[in-house]
Amino acid sequence: MTVAEMKVAQKVAEMKVERLPPVRVSLSPTNHPYMTGPWTPLHEEVNAWDLPVLEGAIPTDLDGVYLRNTENPVHDPLGRYHPFDGDGMICQIEFKGGEASYRNRFVRTRCFEAEQEAGEGLWGGLMDGPGTSKRPGFGAHGALKDSASTDIVVHNGEALATFYQCGEAYRLDPLTLETLGVATWAPLDGVSAHPKVDEATGELLFFNYSKSAPYMHYGVVDASGKRTVYQAVPTPGPRLPHDMAFSSKYAILNDLPVFWDQELMARNIHAVRLHKGVPSRFAIVPRHGGEPRWFEAEPTYVLHWLNAYEDGDEVVLDGYFQENPTPRPLESAPDGHGHLMAYLDEHSFLPKLHRWRFNLKTGQTTEKHLDDRILEFGMFNQKYAGRPYRYAYSTTTRPGWFLFNGFVKHDLETGESWSITLPDGVYASEAPFAPRVGAADEDDGYLVTFLIDETKGRSECAIIDAKRFEVVCRLALPHKLSSGTHSVWAGREMLKG
Template sequence: MSLAPKFNEFPHVDRCLGGVTYFDDAPQWIYNLDNPYLHGLYAPTTEELSVDGLEVVGELPADLVGGYFRNGPNPVFESKNRHHPFDGDGMVRGVYFKDGKVSYRNRWVETSAFGEEAADGKSVSPGVMGPFDYSISQFGIKDTSNTDVLWYNGDIMTLWYNAGHPYRLDSQTLTTKSHYQLEGREPLRLSAHSKVDWSTGELIFFDYGDELPYLTFGVADANGCLQHEVPIELPGPRLPHDIGFTTNYAVLHDLPFFHDMEVLRRHKQRVLTFHKDIPTRFGIIPRRGQSDEIRWFECQPCYILHVTNCWEEGEWVVMDGCRSLNPMPDSQPGEGELAHMLAYMRLEANAYRWRFNLRTGEVKEGDIDLLNTEFNKSNPIFHGVKSQYSYHQRIPLLHEGGHTLRFTGLVKYDNDTGTSWQWDYGQGVFGSEAVFAPKPGADRSSVEDDGYVITMVTDSNTWKSECLVFDAQDIETGPVCRVQLPHRVPFGFHAVWARGEDLYQGA
């Protein structure tokens, strides 16, 4: 691996990461393109590894048993048009903790498009920046299954943000088994951020598109069988990204950040606009409710990517998440044809709480904190009931050097008080979405933050990657141990924790 930077040839990269780094394990076509989301921290890898007995620096907790799984974009072939970071083929990376030892696996998600491109030896997709080709999919681009990852019904499920076809991966090898189709449900599609309720094993899902019904909501049981699904009436096509749930309800999103259908039809381009004059709406529906049982609550115009948790307090439903008042920041001079994409990826959001009164229709909302954080996670045992803590990634703003999306620190919140604790990953070190790993046998009678927080980091000074394990009650002390990963891990999207009693059942 050569670390020799090449200046001025790639101005976007120079500004974001200080130059171009050449990796032996990266596809060589990336060096023909001036695109920061193909270089440095974002450079894809070409290796699929299975390595046992990883080196651990520090003390590995004896009661840490399970697996950390993270999905993300890892393109194999050059896009037909300009590259967007959402274009990359899905790759899942797993860190397995068992019997005081740690193992690592990584595999591409072998989607239908992945197989077609492998056969053709080139990309079949025009990419997110279009123009779109609707012979490929309902969204005009390939379904990469690169966004979300869940533990559900004994396997790993991968999902795409555009409500694509979920895929089922073997939890031990990460080999792609098949599409994941819920028994009793004809459509294959599910959106990313459909949720698994650990208390019941149920999958709480949503599906959306450009044609009626624009949104559907449903529930499947712990064995993958459809239990309930209803259409949800919306004013037009929307782009909901997440869903919340409580013991008795689901919380659906109708957000004023959507594309113009006329532009899409005429020019085959999705032009997103944040409509500041349209209120954000959250729809609360019983988990087995019919379409006409949904109740809509109007809130200040915003966009929300990720929900932290939802619960009921008497006649109130509470939702914690991260709110964005500027989902489409202004482009910057000198960024050329990539300006719109670079602006969109500069995520601005902060921890926020909404409260909805089911009796009176009243809404209360307000900031938990103003720090720019997102990719918020919490203890999954407490999903659907009152929780206090969440674990976010700190994201630098543009004036702080945040020209591209990256995570520079771990932030723990007490969402009731706004108190926070931080751990800085270090100069030139960038993290991944962190998960909460409860201790074996934990339940809702346990102390909520008695467990571990786990993330991956990559050090751009050495291009080495580690898996960090924190005591969730003492984030500021830093990781209790660092697992040395066998190769460089590029930037990714979402992660999930699988409990040892689930992951190793029968093993």
């Protein structure tokens, strides 16, 4: 150990940490690629204060919380484990007055509490066949555990954790991370991951999908937490949309040609297929309810959209177009995991930053790539959500893995871009944009992310100056985190409800 590493270790040892009583864990040793290395589950819950600064200084004009959702399996899987099956855990760091504190908590869903009581897993996962689960399940799939482990947003002063294939939507205190129960406005068919918060109006827009007609719905919750819109957006059959977008006047939903094989689904087998010859379809829905208008586009699948806005007669939509949405099994994967790892590997399904333009006057769609690099998990300044914007921040990934190894900033007006590449063995989390207090420019702020350093066996928080696009601060965390999915930044004003 070098002198510098010894100093870091000493700083971590001196950190003020309160460890909470342990949860009940029955997870056996494993060599599963998504339960080891950067995906090794974290089971302890802590509060930590006075986080040691390893590099730079904490910006005094950074005020709010960074929340990241994470999959952390607690019990042995009943079948074949998929990382999206893990138990939801929120890791949070709060910044105020040039200081930082950290805490993490499991989301106490009904399923988490039931498995804690049983001391074992009760539900199968995304890759399991019928009959694996010991109890009836949740979501569009119908037999899964609602772990609230996919997404996290902040609305009406509360955090909202949601599940990949539609769950109950769990409320948390964004400062203490106490689970507050299920959202009272959540409909019977649940809430998909990726509800959207419009900071300009305070509204939350959401969608869900199911295996029962009309298969997809759209809803709006106002700034006080009251559901004001809930309407069908019918599709020809069960679909698998993962995300939505909105402009100032419209919500944009999708019906993409990657969904369950209908013949196999009749036997309760959920196998995803690319249905050749079927176009992508986009529903442009009036924000506050009304008849959807459908547009066709090139076939693809899109996990995540960036932003949308109106430009004259057109609605502009930016997202990540997959050139190979159903890839062949990854030959370099450990035995038995080729299919799983290919579907998690961006270098297999090839997402590219892409722009669609839907002309409301002519009914035509035009589209093009904005960058030919493999990019995904984009972020931007949420004060520009639904409105024309200039800057976007995407992630790059390690080939063969669902692991972020860098970031790319785009100037969408000039076409310029800038990159940050992390050292080998260091992996990032999704990094939302945090506006600087008193910011005047769109890119005047920071990106906040958690880092997992496999070479040193520890985790950090990194703060990136979004304008200069360079790391300006690194903070030690009290334990090594597991990699995860989505995150959100909530400025102090968003925490007041």
